[in-house]
Amino acid sequence: MEKIKIFAPATVANVSCAFDVLGFPLQETGDVMTFLKTSETGVKIRMLGNSNLPTEAERNVAGVVALAMLERKSSGFGVEIEIDKRIKPGSGIGSSAASAAGAAFGMNLILGEVFNQNELIEFAMLGEKLASGVAHADNVAPCITGGFALVRSYEPLDVIRIESPDELYVTILHPQIEVKTSDSRRVLKKELPLKTAVKQWGNIASLISALHTSDYELLGRSLEDIIIEPIRSVFIPLFYEVKQAAKDAGTLGSGISGSGPSIFALSKGLETATKAAEAMKKVYAQTDIEFDIHVSKIAATGCRLL
Ligand code: HSE
Numbered sequence: 001m002e003k004i005k006i007f008a009p010a011t012v013a014n015v016s017c018a019f020d021v022l023g024f025p026l027q028e029t030g031d032v033m034t035f036l037k038t039s040e041t042g043v044k045i046r047m048l049g050n051s052n053l054p055t056e057a058e059r060n061v062a063g064v065v066a067l068a069m070l071e072r073k074s075s076g077f078g079v080e081i082e083i084d085k086r087i088k089p090g091s092g093i094g095s096s097a098a099s100a101a102g103a104a105f106g107m108n109l110i111l112g113e114v115f116n117q118n119e120l121i122e123f124a125m126l127g128e129k130l131a132s133g134v135a136h137a138d139n140v141a142p143c144i145t146g147g148f149a150l151v152r153s154y155e156p157l158d159v160i161r162i163e164s165p166d167e168l169y170v171t172i173l174h175p176q177i178e179v180k181t182s183d184s185r186r187v188l189k190k191e192l193p194l195k196t197a198v199k200q201w202g203n204i205a206s207l208i209s210a211l212h213t214s215d216y217e218l219l220g221r222s223l224e225d226i227i228i229e230p231i232r233s234v235f236i237p238l239f240y241e242v243k244q245a246a247k248d249a250g251t252l253g254s255g256i257s258g259s260g261p262s263i264f265a266l267s268k269g270l271e272t273a274t275k276a277a278e279a280m281k282k283v284y285a286q287t288d289i290e291f292d293i294h295v296s297k298i299a300a301t302g303c304r305l306l
Pocket residue numbers: 013014019020021092094136138139181184185257258259
C-alpha cells in the first residue's frame with residue numbers, strides 16, 4: 001500500500017489492580033494517522049493542529065517505532081506520517097500508546113504485513129519507552145489486539161487477549177490537567193510487603209475470571225487497587241468524590257485510568273454508564289478544572305484501517 005489512514009484508539013491501562021499488565025481500548029476516542037510511502041528514505045512526522053509534540057522522528061513516539069520497523073525490514077523507502085492527535089498527552093488514556101501502536105499497525109500495512117501481532121506490540125513498546133522511560137505494554141497491547149489484553153510476561157513478551165462480557169461499558173472523566181507517566185511512576189514504591197501483594201494478585205486473578213465468566217458482581221469486587229491508587233490519587237483533585245459518585249450511580253467499580261489523571265468506571269449496560277457520566281460530571285462541575293467525559297463500550301478491535 002502506498003497511502004493509508006488508520007484509527008488508533010485510546011486505552012485504559014491497569015484496570016485498577018492490574019498495574020502494567022492489563023488494559024482495554026475505547027471504541028471512538030482515538031488518534032487518526034496517515035502514512036505515505038516516500039522514495040526518500042527516513043521518517044517525516046507532521047502533526048495536525050497545535051501540538052507541542054516533537055516532530056523530529058528520533059524524538060517522536062510514532063517516529064521511533066517507524067524508524068525501527070523500516071530498519072528491521074531494510075525497506076529502501078521512507079514514510080511520511082501525519083498525526084491527528086486527538087488524545088491529549090498526559091491524559092491517562094494512552095495518548096503515547098495510540099501514537100506508538102498506531103505507528104506499528106500502520107507501518108506494518110505499508111511494509112506488506114510482514115510482522116506478527118507480538119512483534120507489533122514490541123515495536124510499539126519502543127514508543128512507550130521514549131515517552132515514559134519504561135517500555136510498559138498495558139496500553140499498546142490492547143491498542144493493537146482490541147478487547148482486554150493481559151501481559152502475562154514481558155521477557156519474553158507474552159500477551160493474551162481476554163474475552164469480556166458483552167454489556168461492559170466504561171465511563172471516563174478526564175480532568176484537563178497533565179500528569180506525566182514518568183512523574184507518576186517515579187513516586188511509586190519499589191518494594192511491597194508480601195501480604196499486600198497477595199491481596200492484589202487475588203484481585204487480578206478474580207478480575208480475569210470475572211471477565212471470562214461475565215460475572216459482573218465479581219468484576220466489581222475485583223476492581224480494588226491497594227498498591228498504586230493510594231499513592232497516585234493525590235495528584236487527582238476530588239478523586240474519591242468522583243469514585244463515590246460513580247458508585248452511587250450503580251457502576252461496578254472505578255479507579256485511575258493508566259497513570260491518571262483520568263478516572264474510569266466500569267458498568268453493566270450503557271444506561272448505567274451514562275448515568276455515571278452525569279454523576280461524575282457533577283463532581284467536577286464544582287471545580288474550575290475543565291474536563292471531558294467519554295462513555296464507550298469496550299472495543300473489540302484495536303487499531304483499524306479507515
Ligand atoms: N501501567 C502504566 C502506568 C500505564 O500505570 O504507569 C500508563 O498509562
